[in-house]
Amino acid sequence: MADVIFSSWQGEIVDNRGKARESFEAPKVKLPGEFENGLPVKAFMGWDGIILCDESVDIIDMSVKYAEAIQKESCGRCIPCRIGSKVILGTLRGIAEGRGKKEDLDKIRTIAATIKDGSKCQIGQTGFVPLLQAMSFFGPEFDRSIAEGRKAKPGDYRISVTAPCMSVCPSQLDIPAYVEAISEGRFTESLKKVRENTCMAGTLGRVCVRPCESNCRRANIDEAISIKSLKRFVADWEVEKSVKRDITPKIDKSKKIAVIGAGPAGLSCAYYLAQMGYPVTVFEKLGEPGGMAAVGIPDYRLPRMTLDVEGKFVESFGVTIKYGVELGKDITLDQIQKEFDAVFIGVGAHTSQPMGVQGEDAGYRGFIAGVKYLLDINNGVDPYPEGKKVVVVGGGNVAMDCVRSSFRIGKPDVHLVYRRTKKEMPADPVEIHEAEEEGVEFHYLCNPSRIIEKDGKVVGVECIRMELGEPDASGRRRPVPVPDSEFVIETDILIPAIGQAIDWSFLEKKEEFAITKWNTFQVDQETFATNIPGIFSAGDCETGPDVLVRACGNGKRAAWKIDEYLKGEKPKARESEKYVKFFGQFKVYDKNENVGFLGDHPRMLLRAMAPEVRKWTFEEFEQGFRTDEAITEASRCLRCYRIGMIAVG
Amino acid sequence: MITLKIDGKEIKTEEGKTILEAARENNIYIPTLCYHENLLPIGSCRLCIVEIDGYEKPMASCTTGAVEGISVTTQSEKLFAMRQEYVKFLLINHPLECPHCDSGGECRLQDLAFEHRIEKVDLEAEREPKTVKPYATAMIRYAEDRCVLCLRCVHACREVSGRKVLELAGTGIEAAMTPAAPADCISCGECLFMCPVGALTEQESPQKSRKWQTKRQTTTCPHCGFGCSLDLDVYEDRLITKVVTNPSLLPNKGSLCVMGRFGYDFANNGAQLTQPTVKQGAEAAGATLAQAVETTASALTKLDKEGKSIGFIVSARATNEEAYMITQIAKNFSKTVFGTAGYYHTGRVLETMRRMGIPYPYEYGALNACDLIVVAGADLVGNNHLLANKVREAVKNTGAKVAVVDPSPVALTRVSDVWVKVAPGSDAAFFTGIAARLIADKKNDPEAANIEGLSGSKADALAACGIDEKSVDKFYKLLRDASSIAVIFGTGLSGKAESMEALFNLCIVKGIQKTGAVMPTALQSNAVGTLSVLPDAVATSDVLEKADGLFIYEDDPFHYLAGKSVEQALKSKSFLAVCDMFETGTSQYAHVVVPTGSFARKEGSYVAEDGYMRKVVRSEGSASPGFEFLRMLLDRLGGGLYKDEAEASTVIFGKEILVNDDLGRAGLKPTNGTAKIASPGKIEPGKPEKPFTLVLKNVFFHHHLAGKAVYSKMAYLQNPPIAGDRLFISREDAEALGIADGGQVVIESDHGKVEYPAAIKEGLKKGVLEYRMLKNRRDVLNLTDGYAKHIAVTVKKG
Secondary structure, eight states: OOOOSEEOGGGOOEEOTTSOGGGOOOOSSOOOSEEETTEEEEEEEETTEEEEOOTTSOHHHHHHHHHHHHHHHOOSOSHIIIIIHHHHHHHHHHHHTTOOOTTHHHHHHHHHHHHHHHOSSHHHHHHTHHHHHHHHHTHHHHHHHHHHTOOOOOOEEEEEEEOHHHHTOTTOOOHHHHHHHHHTTOHHHHHHHHHHHOSOHHHHHHHOOOHHHHTOGGGGTSOOOOHHHHHHHHHHHHHHTTOOOOOOOOOOOOOOEEEEOOSHHHHHHHHHHHHTTOOEEEEESSSSSOTHHHHTSOTTTSOHHHHHHHHHHHHTTTOEEEETOOBTTTBOHHHHHHHOSEEEEOOOOOEEOOOOOBTTTSOOBTBOOHHHHHHHHHTTOOSOTTOOEEEEEOSSHHHHHHHHHHHHTTOOEEEEEOSSOGGGOOSOHHHHHHHHHHTOEEEOSEEEEEEEEETTEEEEEEEEEEEEEEEOTTSSEEEEEOTTOOEEEEOSEEEEOSOEEOOGGGOTTGGGSOBOTTSSBOOOTTTOBOSSTTEEEOSHHHHSSOOHHHHHHHHHHHHHHHHHHHTTOOOOOOHHHHHHHHHHHSOSSOTTOOOOSOOOOOOOOOEEOOHHHHTTOOSOSEEOOOHHHHHHHHTTOOOOOEEEEEEEO | OEEEEETTEEEEEOTTOBHHHHHHHTTOOOOOSSOOTTSOOOOOSOTTEEEETTOSSOEETTTSBOOTTOEEEOOOHHHHHHHHHHHHHHHHSOOOOGGGOTTTTSOHHHHHHHHTTOOOOOOOOOOOOOOEEOOSSTTEEEEGGGOOOOOHHHHHHHHTTOOOOEEEESOGGGOEEEEOOGGGOOOOOHHHHHOSSSSEEESSGGGTOOGGGEEEEEEEOSSSTTOOEEEEEEETTTEEEEEEOOTTSTTTTTOOOHHHHHGGGGGGOTTSOOSOEEEETTEEEEOOHHHHHHHHHHHHHHHHHTTOOEEEEEOTTSOHHHHHHHHHHHTTSSSEEEEOGGGTTHHHHHHHHHHHTOOOSOOGGGGGGOSEEEEESOOSSSSOHHHHHHHHHHHHHHOOEEEEEOSSOOTTGGGOSEEEOOOTTOHHHHHHHHHHHHHHTTOSOTTOOOOGGGSGGGGHHHHTTOOOHHHHHHHHHHHHHOSSEEEEEOTTSOSSHHHHHHHHHHHHHTTTTTSEEEEEOOSSTTHHHHHHHSTTOBOHHHHHHHOSEEEEESOOGGGTSOHHHHHHHHHHOSEEEEEESSOOTTGGGOSEEEEOOOGGGOOEEEEOTTSBEEEEOOOSSSSOHHHHHHHHHHHHTTSOOOOSHHHHHHHHHHTTSEEEOTTSOEEEOOOOSOOOOOOOOSOOOOOOSSSEEEEEEEOOOOSOOOSSSOOOIIIIITOTTTOSOEEEEOHHHHHHHTOOTTOEEEEEOSSOEEEEEEEEOTTOOTTEEEEEESSOOHHHHTTSSSOOSEEEEEEEEO
16 A cells, blocks of 8 residues: 555545644545556555555646547537537646646636536536646645646556446446446347457346346335346347347457366457457357356246357357367367366356264255256256155255245245355345245255264254354354254255365366465466466456356456467466456445435336246246337436546656 | 325326326426437437436436425426526527527527526637538538537437438537438438428428418328328418428427428429310310310210220329219219229228228227237338338337348348248238147137138248248247237239238238237328229229320329330220329320319318328419319219319218217228138249249339429429439349349330339348339339339340
């Protein structure tokens, strides 16, 4: 962290100018000391103020460059931002070039205020916040410049745009842009925008855990935008309206890449590599694309057709996907390494974590691991037709998928056992609610202690009551067993769904790889390179079980690094990744911000089938937005783009 | 309803309305520039900002929804200063060329500058110099330097017209509206209509007149059957200088198509007939109107006395009043027969609808209450572009789904949820098969009576149609699940009676008579009206064949019938009178030719395809020469002297040809009675007699098209992408026959042979050729022996 000389960030004024370094007051905001290795951060100018760490920064020059950035980012739609910011830029330039006039400052103030108050989006609304602050907190510098006709000293800056929603998206989707396109009825353009950053619009539009929505500034005036469902809308629009895609594969490079696994990470990696011109072959064990998304997420949440469309979409860029080819069985890693110049491994985490309960590896009929249960169901098989009553153990999304799928294969009596309370459940609250609606019986604060079997068949599970103790490493309160509180739930089927692990059987020589203590691939966090040159990995097999959108994002980032590797460069973080990291240090979204606008228009939700109807069918349980609904919902977006400018050097 | 306060006044509005809409409903003025009621709010000009009690920041009233209990301020010193600043921003680089700008005097920027008391602008904002730029269509002039970037044109192009021509390009002050995809432009002029300043102006008009020098008259567009309202600007009572439109007038709310907006120039054409001619011997010589009346009256009376029959062929674009006068003239003779070109489509439509009890008239607005819109055999580009707009509006506003049934891509295929390519001639089998499937699945309207004939094996008809199964299934599912449907259909249906019956059967099975609408399109502006006024009108070809003497009013059979047969018929008549605006193919055979004048000179009414009346109002001149002739002729025959058109209108109402509905709108008497299924008989997909079917697309871009090169110069000659005679072939067929795009093909039917260059049309069904008929009709019409829209042909490389 750098010492802060001056900060006006988020309304907190810290002014250490003229003070001795040791008596510096520290602001709440923390500014990283370096933008990248060896490039110190001297100052930051952004939507919520100015942070100055080095007195050599010329505030007037910085103001001019910031105004230039506003002009560049101004989309041109609204009058105040488009023209007003140019008037200000011209005037500021005059001052910076030593042609400033006394009355210039008042002129800037007046115009800046009308832009700030009247612009359509946050580029104009926040763009002039730091400029007005510069003029008020660094007034003497401006006055002196004008009086002396002094020319400003040019500095070195890094400029990027972010938004609260974007800043937390692991795939870095340009959310305001694609939402705005929907509000203007430009659905195909919207999808194109989404696809700049992911190949899985339809999938993410259905099952993303949507960090964006919990960082949506609209929530400050009413409710967050239904960003996920809007993405689904544009993806479905293309399919429903048979919109022709304008794609011609441009494979013009000779170095070949093998991608293991056509899941979210693998598909994403292949998608970007193909667009860079590389011939890519994807080896997929299953007969369809999607990996865990295909076999782990039931059809009522994510229809196969959606994944199918996305697999074909990736193929249309010239990617070859070989389905039904299993690494370690049909082909070995050695063979692949010989044939290809680089390998990306994105095999996911397809086996279940053991519960640590006696008898779980005894092979009792009716004891089925969650992931296996879902895989069978997705293949159209009821893994245990005689079983009618189901108990699922766990509190994550896989557990929710298991309970809800159980109804759908005709199991009338479905229970869920979770060792903490509903509040601590990691599953999406919406899914928990939907499972409740469908009639799943939830047993909180209890944990299986013993499997009860008869003639090799599960007949029940003994559970012990739990209570919550001190918080553990995850911050959630640790469940502690209550002595002598055992009780039995009778059941035919017991499904542990407490977490997934990687099935390493595909690797003959696992020992050659560096493996983390969580039993995942160890990679360089900036480059996704494993310890073996030319082999990269991302997705659940690298992060451990994680959200789909992160696998997509990391697959994409790994593609960039593979490109650099194949060009013989040292793989390194891209500028855009540095910004993600840098902005990650700030809270781009401020949930306490008083936005100052009238809201009172709740978010639009998808229409779901009635619980009593949907629980018995694998048909998609929610209907996508109608055109008019999508437009209305998208129009709620406040377009919270902000400009961040870092003075470096 | 919610209650809110605007400027201290308590008002009520519907939930879902914006503050601006609520204010406008209550006549509270908030300045705007980018807002347009036909578009989704754009929110770019920021002039409509208002303050709301309790909220810190001003908000754009066009994008902020009204909420119960809020208190809004629309005028304050702060808001005025902000708005003033924004208008000043616009004026920084705006050229002050108002004296020679076509929008001078009706420019929103002029108004706003005045309203905000701007006398000078002392601000600077450097910008690359901008100037007049080439545009997507030659009919519009784009002065980029005058553009205020309100973006209404960009939005209208997509939202209203369904095209993607215009884009916003660049950022900051260099951002500009760019005609990025000119090839997609259909010259509908929606952008021109939307432009609040002089950035987009009509290419030809600036030199012709100024706003304050012209008289502006609202009337009805004479081109297709939709019945758009438009205003004509007339200079010195002799020259139409511009068409403008008013967004508050229904049914088109200011939108028009290329012909409506730019095709008015035919009315100024110097080739118009000005004086009657009467043939003396072989030579036609100029005559007075009285001489023409006398010659016509005596010739017709003579024929009548000889016991000969007299045929009256009346244009489907003549007014009701003109048609009525002709019926009165006919009353003086004993053997008469009426014919009109409108019979071929609209006549059959009206007859079938009446027979089967399908509700008519209908409302365009019904589209907004439907969740599925079926568009069958209606391309909605060549005519009825506005109906396509209405469908897009329903998709945008209510999320309606769209199903297209057509062998060829049409205006709405790009927004359609399914496109079923039914071969010409197989449509009856397709509709019947779908209806049978609904019945088999018990998804039919329970009250649809007499469905026995449709059940069971008729579903097999579907399989025999040879249509892609996936699209049939999707069509079926959409139809099955729709709670209310609208069916738009046009001339693309086969000419066989069972096609239309099968479509209506399907509608009845779906219960459309109770919820939904059947919406036939009409090619001509008064097809419905002339057919209603003329007693028992038949096809023109029948009249040509049967009558001994002919009285043709503004129609030219050469335009749509095989030339050989028309010529033969005309030559055999002992008397022929032709009344028209221009010389026509027919007029050279006429004994008497009388000028009629354009729609701008007429007074009276049309009945549009929806069955409702539209007013035609005289915009130039003091009388319509055509009506004058009819009036005098009737008087000469002893039918009495009508004072003017209004007197004829009164009679039309008196005879209950037109009646007022509950809302006071004049229209045809509604069909009543219960819907009846027509017996489907033996339904089989059309087995083509020859390997190809040539589909004639009769594009009525022109009011008068007589083979004499009298066109709308602007709309036709300057608009090659959509105008001009073109023959289209599918890619598959072209490849199979070894025909390159634009290569010659020889088409042969039982009646003739022609050679044309063929353009490849993506999406056109295999086995189908399409001919877009405009100027050069005669050759292609000779492939038939009379009237035809689907012709069995063979095709080979030329």
